[in-house]
Amino acid sequence: MGKKRSLTGDRPTGKLHIGHYFGSLQSRVKMQEDENLERFVMIADVQALTDNFNNPQKVRDNVYEVLKDYLSVGIDPNKTTIFLQSMIPEIAELTVFYSNLVTVARLQRNPTVKTEIAQKKELFGESVTYGFLGYPVSQAADITAFGGELVPVGEDQEPLIEQCREIVRKFNNIYGETLKEPEVVLSSNKRIKGLDGNEKMGKSLGNAIYLSDSDEEITKKVMGALTDPGRIKKDDLGNPNICMVAYYHNLFSKDEVKKVCEECKAGKRGCVACKKQLIENIIKELTPIREKRKYYEERPEELRKILIEGTKKAQVEARKTMERVKRSMKLDY
Ligand code: TRP
Numbered sequence: 001m002g003k004k005r006s007l008t009g010d011r012p013t014g015k016l017h018i019g020h021y022f023g024s025l026q027s028r029v030k031m032q033e034d035e036n037l038e039r040f041v042m043i044a045d046v047q048a049l050t051d052n053f054n055n056p057q058k059v060r061d062n063v064y065e066v067l068k069d070y071l072s073v074g075i076d077p078n079k080t081t082i083f084l085q086s087m088i089p090e091i092a093e094l095t096v097f098y099s100n101l102v103t104v105a106r107l108q109r110n111p112t113v114k115t116e117i118a119q120k121k122e123l124f125g126e127s128v129t130y131g132f133l134g135y136p137v138s139q140a141a142d143i144t145a146f147g148g149e150l151v152p153v154g155e156d157q158e159p160l161i162e163q164c165r166e167i168v169r170k171f172n173n174i175y176g177e178t179l180k181e182p183e184v185v186l187s188s189n190k191r192i193k194g195l196d197g198n199e200k201m202g203k204s205l206g207n208a209i210y211l212s213d214s215d216e217e218i219t220k221k222v223m224g225a226l227t228d229p230g231r232i233k234k235d236d237l238g239n240p241n242i243c244m245v246a247y248y249h250n251l252f253s254k255d256e257v258k259k260v261c262e263e264c265k266a267g268k269r270g271c272v273a274c275k276k277q278l279i280e281n282i283i284k285e286l287t288p289i290r291e292k293r294k295y296y297e298e299r300p301e302e303l304r305k306i307l308i309e310g311t312k313k314a315q316v317e318a319r320k321t322m323e324r325v326k327r328s329m330k331l332d333y
């Protein structure tokens with residue numbers, strides 16, 4: 001049996017936080033043990049521009065931030081091909097071909113796109129750009145350019161993969177069997193809530209701990225986290241189910257969380273001490289990651305080399321796909 005390909009990626013619009021860490025990064029590292037898999041991870045800078053076209057420097061800077069985050073958590077360039085979307089022109093070419101196979105109405109109905117447009121009123125006003133509306137088409141190109149069969153993503157991405165499957169089916173129907181239909185691999189971890197209890201974690205909400213945060217930043221953020229508001233004195237009986245510190249103990253203090261909750265409920269634990277214990281455990285978990293990050297921060301040349309080498313490998317695959325696509329579409333002049 002041949003190896004299966006997996007393809008996934010991130011928009012480089014900010015540093016990665018612990019939501020990414022538990023949500024997708026850990027599972028990508030784990031997937032590296034699977035010998036029957038060929039893994040590709042894309043830094044989707046062209047997609048990032050669809051909602052940051054007015055801020056190219058932000059995208060540029062974050063390409064390297066995301067790359068450093070990948071490497072520091074253990075995504076290994078010898079086991080996973082890490083590459084840059086904008087350096088693969090075939091993706092843009094495929095996007096144009098696929099755009100004939102999707103209706104505007106279908107894109108407007110895509111739940112992920114719909115949600116995002118609603119969130120980006122400030123950027124788009126009343127009318128969204130052609131590029132943003134069409135980014136699912138470009139994402140279908142991302143996946144199929146590398147023959148991606150497995151796409152490890154979170155739930156929010158499912159409608160995009162469904163759209164890709166539709167494009168693939170339509171393409172194969174019209175032009176003949178050429179492309180592979182991808183399948184979602186949902187990461188087992190659900191979305192991690194922010195320190196304020198918000199379902200979403202992010203920079204604009206100020207409720208995320210970044211993999212690159214310093215001890216001071218971590219301390220400040222955890223000290224400000226949402227706890228059981230009913231607890232004022234140490235011997236008040238607490239409810240860890242409504243406390244974000246308990247929620248994070250569950251992620252970072254696996255061996256201690258049971259005791260934490262018992263003591264909280266019994267009024268035998270102070271919130272400040274409880275937070276300090278959590279801070280210590282977060283720092284313990286993130287220290288080796290930050291050390292690796294520091295190594296790469298001091299070696300920009302090495303970073304660049306990793307990105308270029310990965311992109312070269314990815315390029316070979318995209319060229320092969322393009323040849324087959326052009327043959328099927330009778331564009332093989
Ligand atoms: N849309 C993804 C996100 O916002 C990033 C992405 C771009 C992606 N291309 C992809 C994910 C291809 C999976 C496969 O996080």
Ligand code: SF4
Binds near residue numbers: 240265271272
């Ligand atoms: Fe939360 Fe800990 Fe305070 Fe209980 S003791 S409310 S778990 S911070």
